[in-house]
Amino acid sequence: MAVLEISDLIAAWDPGTGARQPIAVADVTGRLRAAGDHRAARIVERMPATSGVLEPESVDRLLVRVHTELQRLAEELHMAERFVELLRPMLDAARSAGFRRLRVVDIGCGIGYVIRWLATTRVLGADVELLGVDQNPVLIAEASRLALDEGLPCGFACADAFALAEDATVYISSGVLHHFPVDELGDFFRAQDRPGTAGFIHYDIAATRLAPAGAWVFHRARMRELLGRHDGVNSARRAHGDRTLVTAAGQVGTMDIFLFAPIRHTNPFCAAMRPVVGIRPELSPALRRLLGRRARALHGTDDPVPSLRAAT
Numbered sequence: 183m184a185v186l187e188i189s190d191l192i193a194a195w196d197p198g199t200g201a202r203q204p205i206a207v208a209d210v211t212g213r214l215r216a217a218g219d220h221r222a223a224r225i226v227e228r229m230p231a232t233s234g235v236l237e238p239e240s241v242d243r244l245l246v247r248v249h250t251e252l253q254r255l256a257e258e259l260h261m262a263e264r265f266v267e268l269l270r271p272m273l274d275a276a277r278s279a280g281f282r283r284l285r286v287v288d289i290g291c292g293i294g295y296v297i298r299w300l301a302t303t304r305v306l307g308a309d310v311e312l313l314g315v316d317q318n319p320v321l322i323a324e325a326s327r328l329a330l331d332e333g334l335p336c337g338f339a340c341a342d343a344f345a346l347a348e349d350a351t352v353y354i355s356s357g358v359l360h361h362f363p364v365d366e367l368g369d370f371f372r373a374q375d376r377p378g379t380a381g382f383i384h385y386d387i388a389a390t391r392l393a394p395a396g397a398w399v400f401h402r403a404r405m406r407e408l409l410g411r412h413d414g415v416n417s418a419r420r421a422h423g424d425r426t427l428v429t430a431a432g433q434v435g436t437m438d439i440f441l442f443a444p445i446r447h448t449n450p451f452c453a454a455m456r457p458v459v460g461i462r463p464e465l466s467p468a469l470r471r472l473l474g475r476r477a478r479a480l481h482g483t484d485d486p487v488p489s490l491r492a493a494t
């Protein structure tokens with residue numbers, strides 16, 4: 183049975199015109215009940231609606247609140263620092279190989295925490311342009327407002343992960359991969375195979391057996407919004423396995439693909455985040471050299487990591 187997240191169902195925009203589409207409560211609750219998720223249906227039924235259609239302003243305020251809570255989780259998990267660990271050597275490898283215009287694009291950036299953190303700290307260097315993209319214009323508006331408030335050197339734009347107008351030296355994302363079914367993952371990674379792209383770093387929840395229980399405890403302790411708590415647990419339930427991710431990313435065909443994780447990352451009690459990494463083969467040796475001892479955490483399908491070898 184499908185595992186659904188409420189946030190994916192309560193807001194939609196026409197991909198061509200960008201116009202907001204009305205969302206009927208009955209359509210959402212019908213899908214949730216068909217998936218056996220009666221609790222989620224009850225959460226949606228309590229949301230403000232007019233003539234059976236969800237009130238867009240109320241949905242928007244809720245999603246911004248949930249994403250603000252998500253930012254706090256990202257802060258606790260040191261997500262920005264985790265990106266820097268890989269981004270810095272990847273960008274240095276690109277610089278040494280003669281890449282000139284360096285740009286990091288965060289796909290599905292939400293309210294843009296990682297991009298804003300990178301802009302505040304300038305830890306990647308002044309020559310690196312920072313851009314966050316998301317399909318949700320309200321989250322992009324909030325990200326832009328927060329960046330403007332602090333005068334940060336970064337930008338935000340609406341974009342669909344599968345039809346990116348934005349070129350990047352390195353594409354990144356966090357908590358986005360599980361929003362796509364397995365058969366869409368290949369298209370997601372292929373959309374990032376651009377002439378000027380050195381690689382990508384996509385963090386998502388490690389699909390361990392007890393990740394949903396860990397996510398329940400974590401979100402219960404840290405989130406107030408029922409929608410956030412619900413979606414947090416379902417994120418862990420629908421997270422893709424290591425081998426699924428590495429295989430899907432491998433469909434790009436022009437990059438070396440790794441999972442970056444300590445060898446003992448499979449603690450089943452942890453809803454841990456770990457990234458799938460792609461890099462142009464000619465930059466791989468430099469990345470390994472610059473990572474030093476941490477390069478031992480790069481695992482390809484030939485490595486003896488059980489979750490990469492086991493069928494999913």
Ligand SMILES: C[S@@+](CC[C@H](N)C(=O)[O-])C[C@H]1O[C@@H](n2cnc3c(N)ncnc32)[C@H](O)[C@@H]1O
Pocket residue numbers: 252253256289290291292293295315316317318321341342343344355356357358361
């Ligand atoms: C769980 S949130 C993660 C947000 C942010 N990266 C973070 O870590 O807080 C997933 C985000 O992916 C965005 N998203 C989902 N599908 C997308 C698509 N096809 N293109 C662009 N963004 C998408 C959603 O709008 C949402 O902001």
